[in-house]
Each structure stands twice: as C-alpha cells, then as structure tokens.
Amino acid sequence: MPAANPKSVKVHVTTGAGMDIEWDDAHQTHYSFQWLRDACPCATCNEEREQSGRRAGEPVKQAASLLPMYKEPVKPNEVKPVGRYALSFSWNDGHTSGIYSWDYLRAMCQCEECRK
Numbered sequence: 811m812p813a814a815n816p817k818s819v820k821v822h823v824t825t826g827a828g829m830d831i832e833w834d835d836a837h838q839t840h841y842s843f844q845w846l847r848d849a850c851p852c853a854t855c856n857e858e859r860e861q862s863g864r865r866a867g868e869p870v871k872q873a874a875s876l877l878p879m880y881k882e883p884v885k886p887n888e889v890k891p892v893g894r895y896a897l898s899f900s901w902n903d904g905h906t907s908g909i910y911s912w913d914y915l916r917a918m919c920q921c922e923e924c925r926k
C-alpha cells in the first residue's frame with residue numbers, strides 16, 4: 811500500500827466531535843476521540859491490549875463489580891504534528907505518549923468500506 815498522506819486534518823477539540831481526515835486519494839475517515847484514545851499505539855497501551863485481548867479502538871472492559879462511574883468525555887488537551895508522518899495527542903486523562911502515524915490511522919480507517 812502506498813504511504814498514507816492526509817490532504818486535510820480537522821481536529822474538533824472544542825466541540826469534542828473527534829477528528830476528520832481527508833486523504834490525498836479523497837478517502838475520508840472520521841475518528842471519535844474515545845476511539846482514538848482506546849486505539850493509542852504507544853507501547854504501554856499495546857501491551858495492555860495484548861494482555862487483555864482488546865483490539866485497538868475497543869473500549870476498556872470495566873470490572874463487573876464496579877459501579878459505572880461518571881467519566882469525563884475523552885478529549886485531547888493538545889494535538890501536535892510529529893514531523894510529517896504523525897500526530898501526537900495529549901489526552902485529558904494525562905496520557906501523552908501516543909504517536910499516531912498517518913499509516914496507522916489510515917490502516918485503522920473506520921468507514922464501512924474499510925471495515926469489510
């Protein structure tokens with residue numbers, strides 16, 4: 811597959827609506843912040859997912875004995891480009907080590923066509 815390159819990237823931090831990427835082949839992808847947080851590609855999150863058998867983007871399973879607690883919706887405090895190949899997110903839960911490369915984001919496209 812050719813390297814993924816975005817034509818435009820919109821991160822809707824104020825509205826919390828997630829991120830929209832239009833790729834240079836005109837393909838479009840929408841990601842919710844919750845999904846992105848659960849798909850964090852850093853080593854720690856990768857390891858946690860491997861151990862719990864969770865796929866990237868799947869929500870963390872809560873222990874059944876715990877009462878559901880109100881959690882603030884996941885939002886990035888800051889989104890910064892990393893070179894020309896990736897984005898780094900600083901999440902409002904304090905997690906900052908995720909570097910999301912364009913290749914990773916494109917490979918994880920959530921549209922119906924790509925999920926098939």
Ligand SMILES: [Zn+2]
Nearest residue numbers: 850852855908
């Ligand atoms: Zn992480």
Ligand SMILES: [Zn+2]
Nearest residue numbers: 919920921924
């Ligand atoms: Zn797609």
